[in-house]
Amino acid sequence: MELLEKARKLIKTSSNIVAFTGAGASTESNIPDFRSSGGLYSGNSKKYKYPPEYMLSHTFFIQHTDLFYDYYKNNMVYRDAKPNACHLSLAELERQGKLKAVVTQNIDGLHQAAGSKTVFELHGSVQRNVCTKCNKKFDLDYIMGSDKIVPHCDECGGIIKPDVVLYEEMLDQDVLYNAISAISKADVLLVIGTSLVVYPAAGLIDYYSGNKMILINKAETPYDGRCEIVINQSAGATLRSLVE
Ligand code: CNA
Numbered sequence: 001m002e003l004l005e006k007a008r009k010l011i012k013t014s015s016n017i018v019a020f021t022g023a024g025a026s027t028e029s030n031i032p033d034f035r036s037s038g039g040l041y042s043g044n045s046k047k048y049k050y051p052p053e054y055m056l057s058h059t060f061f062i063q064h065t066d067l068f069y070d071y072y073k074n075n076m077v078y079r080d081a082k083p084n085a086c087h088l089s090l091a092e093l094e095r096q097g098k099l100k101a102v103v104t105q106n107i108d109g110l111h112q113a114a115g116s117k118t119v120f121e122l123h124g125s126v127q128r129n130v131c132t133k134c135n136k137k138f139d140l141d142y143i144m145g146s147d148k149i150v151p152h153c154d155e156c157g158g159i160i161k162p163d164v165v166l167y168e169e170m171l172d173q174d175v176l177y178n179a180i181s182a183i184s185k186a187d188v189l190l191v192i193g194t195s196l197v198v199y200p201a202a203g204l205i206d207y208y209s210g211n212k213m214i215l216i217n218k219a220e221t222p223y224d225g226r227c228e229i230v231i232n233q234s235a236g237a238t239l240r241s242l243v244e
Contacts, residue, residue: 007214007229008242010188014212017099018186019090020205024193024217026108028084028236032075035195036218040075057167065159069149072162077126078108079144085236086192087114089243094118101182105194105201107164120179122171122201124164133158171200180207188212193235196221
């Protein structure tokens with residue numbers, strides 16, 4: 001049976017689908033991923049003398065806060081991005097009662113913008129920001145609107161940190177617990193737009209115990225052999241065709 005047809009059938013007959021998404025779910029919203037050619041790791045950050053992994057680390061945030069924010073604001077925040085067919089189709093599956101949760105490595109907030117309600121953001125979100133001194137919360141407009149490169153709290157003057165999980169930092173334990181719980185109970189697992197090389201996030205799909213894993217990713221991944229169906233096509237067009 002044709003792959004798309006087979007995937008469509010699995011989705012049609014399931015009422016407990018969970019989606020696990022990565023940066024490839026948002027490239028069609030014009031947000032670059034990390035590892036595609038043209039992605040953030042492939043050279044469009046040449047302006048900086050440090051590798052992106054280091055500039056997105058906790059150590060770098062503490063030791064070079066100004067450079068961190070320069071890189072972060074120019075490469076990780078896309079305020080004009082709109083949800084694409086991938087985000088919208090997943091939200092539609094949730095509205096139909098078929099999809100129970102989206103577990104995402106993305107930090108862009110586009111699943112919620114598309115209408116998804118149950119979203120577990122493993123790596124946090126650029127939309128939330130918090131003062132490192134007094135814990136006051138700030139939205140993205142405050143961070144980007146600040147005329148200084150490093151945003152400071154308007155009450156105590158402390159440095160504000162994005163609620164984004166940087167390299168060297170732990171994942172939020174509640175988010176992790178909820179994500180594992182959803183994945184381990186899922187009937188169909190839709191894995192979309194992720195190279196599956198960033199741990200511990202990628203390891204979460206090991207908690208899926210079924211045999212209906214559908215992977216939609218342009219490039220090969222280390223998990224291809226474990227999937228029932230692998231579709232190496234664009235996430236937006238594929239999801240649209242699976243859900244309509
Ligand atoms: P990655 O390692 O960059 O992999 C992305 C994968 O998506 C690649 O294998 C591509 O082949 C594939 N891909 C790209 N575009 C499409 C498309 N249109 N359709 C289908 N497949 C596509 O990114 P991961 O998510 O695996 O890595 C996890 C990192 C990336 C997390 O820490 C994220 O926070 C981080 N990240 C997030 C964003 C975002 O929030 N939009 C952007 C860039 C990086």
